Amino acid sequence: MSEMHHIAISTRALDLWYGSFQALRNINVSIKDGIITSLIGPSGCGKTTLLRCFNRVNERYGNVRTSGTIELLGKNIYDPDISLIELRKSVGMVFQRPNPLPISVYENVVFGLRIHATDGKPHRDELDAAVEKSLTEVGLWKDLKDRLHDRAVGLQLEQQQKLCIARLLPLKPEIILMDEPCSALDVEGTRGIEELMFALKGRYTIVIVTHNMAQARRASDECIFMLLGELIEHTRTGDLFLNPKNPKTAEYIEGRYG
Numbered sequence: 111m112s113e114m115h116h117i118a119i120s121t122r123a124l125d126l127w128y129g130s131f132q133a134l135r136n137i138n139v140s141i142k143d144g145i146i147t148s149l150i151g152p153s154g155c156g157k158t159t160l161l162r163c164f165n166r167v168n169e170r171y172g173n174v175r176t177s178g179t180i181e182l183l184g185k186n187i188y189d190p191d192i193s194l195i196e197l198r199k200s201v202g203m204v205f206q207r208p209n210p211l212p213i214s215v216y217e218n219v220v221f222g223l224r225i226h227a228t229d230g231k232p233h234r235d236e237l238d239a240a241v242e243k244s245l246t247e248v249g250l251w252k253d254l255k256d257r258l259h260d261r262a263v264g265l266q267l268e269q270q271q272k273l274c275i276a277r278l279l280p281l282k283p284e285i286i287l288m289d290e291p292c293s294a295l296d297v298e299g300t301r302g303i304e305e306l307m308f309a310l311k312g313r314y315t316i317v318i319v320t321h322n323m324a325q326a327r328r329a330s331d332e333c334i335f336m337l338l339g340e341l342i343e344h345t346r347t348g349d350l351f352l353n354p355k356n357p358k359t360a361e362y363i364e365g366r367y368g
Contacts, residue, residue, distance in 0.1 A: 118141055119315070121180045122138055122178055124137040124138070124160075125137075125178055128173060135340050137340075138341070142331075145331040146330045146331050146332075147316070147334060148333045149317065149320070150333060150334070158290075161287050161317060164180065164285065164287055164317065165287060166198075200281075200283050202283040202286045203286075204287070204288045205274075205291075208267055208271040210262035210265070212262070213261070213262065214260060214262065215245075215258050215261075215262050216258040218277050219273070219276055220240060223280045242255075243280075248273070248279075253269070267299055268302045272303070283314065284315060285316075286317075290321060307329055332344065343356045343359045
């Protein structure tokens with residue numbers, strides 16, 4: 111029996127324009143919760159744009175227009191009563207290059223808790239517990255428990271990227287978006303992040319943009335292939351690579367373009 115998954119993210123008739131350029135065309139997709147879904151396709155196909163729709167971070171870039179709906183956990187994120195602050199707490203984002211804040215490891219992890227505290231300052235015990243729990247979840251506690259007051263920018267790149275993931279966790283996100291999180295890392299660092307993704311899935315829904323098809327095959331349960339702003343195929347990863355339904359998917363996988 112396969113596990114039943116609810117839908118974490120669904121889009122209907124989603125279009126997006128940067129000025130007069132249409133970057134996404136009629137995207138209809140349902141992404142299941144608790145699994146890892148990869149977005150793949152050649153450069154400029156719209157995969158990062160789609161990823162950034164899920165926490166409305168595209169809107170920071172100005173001159174962006176969208177139509178259609180995006181539902182996260184059953185709620186349209188374009189509804190007028192949606193708080194962007196709350197949305198971005200429940201949908202965390204990790205970027206291509208690790209971007210720890212130029213402060214201590216400890217202060218990186220509690221940064222979100224301090225900003226979002228509604229009833230006065232969080233208690234020190236609460237912060238300490240959050241740091242230990244988050245660093246344990248990303249596999250850094252053992253290495254960093256005696257270095258909590260070191261500057262985060264002095265860590266190895268893989269540790270920095272794991273710290274950026276740890277920084278999201280105290281806010282209790284349900285979805286973690288990753289935009290090519292391994293592109294700045296070596297083979298060992300990449301393996302470390304992929305192993306962390308496996309450890310986090312189930313508790314979190316993970317959506318990853320990757321240029322690396324070997325990574326998509328290794329690290330994701332389902333795969334979405336995009337081309338020229340359109341969603342071409344979305345299925346289980348093994349099926350997409352071994353038995354693609356669309357000839358365009360087959361051409362991409364065989365390396366004929368992109």
